[in-house]
Amino acid sequence: MKKFINNIDTLIDESLSGFTKAHSDIVELNPQPHFIKRINPSKSGKVAVISGGGSGHEPLHAGFVGTGMLDAACPGQVFTSPTPDQMMDAAQAVENGGGILFIVKNYAGDVMNFEIASEMIDFPNETVLIDDDVSLPKNHSTGRRGVAGTLIVEKIVGAAAENGVDLPTCKSLGDRVNEVTASMGVALSSCTVPAIGKPTFELADDEIEMGVGIHGERGHETIKMRSANDIVTQICEAIDKDLKPQKGQLGLLHVNGFGATPLLELHLVYNIAAEYWGQKGINISRSLVGNYTTSLDMAGCSITLSLLDEELIKYWDAPVHTANLRWGC
C-alpha cells in the first residue's frame, strides 16, 4: 500500500487540519470531539442541518459545510460511523433556535449513533434517512444503502433551511427528495482502507462489480468487463425500473466518481446516461459530474437520477458556498 500517510492513528486529524486550513474562510474544526462547522453565522431561527459518517468519502460531508448546505459535519474514522458525542456537540454548537435536522446514510452504525444523539439532545430534531441505492431490493433486511444521492438531499434541504423553512417542512422535503432519487454504482477496482493495507475485495482483471456499495460492499453481481455503453445502460435500466420516471419529467443527472476514475471517463459515462434518459423522454435539466461521494481510491462510478419539480429546482439552484460545491455567491 502506497499512500500519503504519516501514521494511521493521526491520519484523520492531519487531514481535517489540512482541510480546515485550506478553507478557513468557510469552515472551522472542533478538535475534540471532531466536527466541522460553518463559520458564516446563520440567521436566528434557522434549522441547523447536520450530517456525518465514516471518512474516506471526501468531499462528502465536510466539503459541503457552509452557507446554503450543511451547518456541521461529523467525520468518523475511515468507513466507520462517528460517535454520538460528535453529533451531540455539533448540535450544541450550531443550534440556533430552529431545531436540528440530521441527514443520515442508511448504514447500521450511522443509524444507531445518530439515533442515540437524537434522543440525548434537548433540541427539537428530526432525521432524514437516505437509502437511494437501488442495487439492493426494497425489502432488503437492513434496508437499502445511502450513497451519492445524499449530496442532493443535503443541497436541497440546506437551501430550504437557509431560506427559513421550518423543521417539519425540511424533514418532509428531505424525505421527498430521497424518494425521487435513485442511484447505482459499479466498481472497476477495489479500494484499500489505510488501516488494513490491502484491497477490500478482489476482482479479476476482466471483472467488474455491479451494484457495489461505497465501502466496497459486494454488489448484486460480479460480471465480465464490457463496453461503457453496456455498463451504463444496465445501471440506468435498474434505476428506471425502480424510480419509474414518466415521460416529460425533469431530472437531475449526477455521475459520481468513486475516486480513481478520470473525469475523461466520467464525462463519457455522463454522455451515455444523458442519451439514455433523453430517449426515455426525461428532460435532464440539471447535472453534476465529478468525485463527490468517493470510496477512497476505488475505480468506478455511480449514476444518480433525481426527479425534479419547480420547488426542488429552486433549492438546487439556490446559492451555496462550501469547499466543494459553490455557486451563486
Place this chain on the structure above:
Amino acid sequence: MKKFINNIDTLIDESLSGFTKAHSDIVELNPQPHFIKRINPSKSGKVAVISGGGSGHEPLHAGFVGTGMLDAACPGQVFTSPTPDQMMDAAQAVENGGGILFIVKNYAGDVMNFEIASEMIDFPNETVLIDDDVSLPKNHSTGRRGVAGTLIVEKIVGAAAENGVDLPTCKSLGDRVNEVTASMGVALSSCTVPAIGKPTFELADDEIEMGVGIHGERGHETIKMRSANDIVTQICEAIDKDLKPQKGQLGLLHVNGFGATPLLELHLVYNIAAEYWGQKGINISRSLVGNYTTSLDMAGCSITLSLLDEELIKYWDAPVHTANLRWGC
C-alpha cells in the same frame, strides 16, 4: 486495463460531448476541429485567452473555459498535442477585437503547434509559455515542463482580460505569474493511457517517483516509499531552493491530485506543506486543493507555490464561472 470506454477512436469525442452536455450553460463544443468555447459573450475589445494540450489532464483545460478565465480550449488526443487548425479555428471563433493570448505548457509538440497557429492567424497574438516544474534544472535541453501552475496563470490572466487589460499587459502579467510559480510532483503509481492499455512506467511496490511529469515522464529520482512528512518536505525544499521566497511574502498554495489519490490524503499533504511554508515565514493567503491537472489514473500529487502581490490576489479572487472553478458569480 479496465476503463469506461466504448472505442478508443471515439473516446475523446464521446467525453467532450458529455462534458459540454453537462455544462451547456457555460460551454459549447465545436466538433470539427475540436475546441470548447465559452457561451457567455465577451465585451468587445477583450483579449481572448486560449489554451489547450493533450487530453487526460481534465479538468485542465476545458473545465476552465468560461467567464473570467479561458475563452477557448483545444484538446488533443490523450497526452498528444492539439493540431494548429484547432487553435486557428478557436482563435477565429473567439477573437473579439482585443487579440489572442495563447497559454501553452512547455512540451515540444504543444510549443510547435501553437507557434504554427500563432504565425498563421491574422490577429495580433502573444504566447505565455508555462514552465513551472522545478524537478528539472533550469538549463534542461528542452526547458522545464509546464504543470499544475498553468491553472494559476490561466485564472489570473483570464481575470485581467475580463477586466479589459490589453494584450501586451496580459502577456507580461502571464510571464510574471509563471516566474513566481514553482511546482513539483510525485507519483505513487503510473497511469495507463487507454490506447496503450498498460502502465506508462513501472514502480515497485515500495517505490515512488519524485519529480514525475504529468504524462508519467520519469522524474529526477526513484526513491523508496516514505512518510508523507518526508515526501512533502523534500518537494517543498526543491520549490524553496528554486523560487527563493522571502519571509513575509504572500503565497498561494496549490495541492493538485494526479487522479487516483483521495482528497483525504491531499488534505493531509496540504497540511504538511502549509506548515512548511508557515515555518519559512510565508503567509499562505490563498489555497486550492483537489484534482485540477491530472494524469489520467495516476496516484500521486504535485505541490505548487505562487508568490502573490496585491494585483495577483485581486485577479485570483475575481469572479470566475467555469465548469471546474467557480466563485463570485
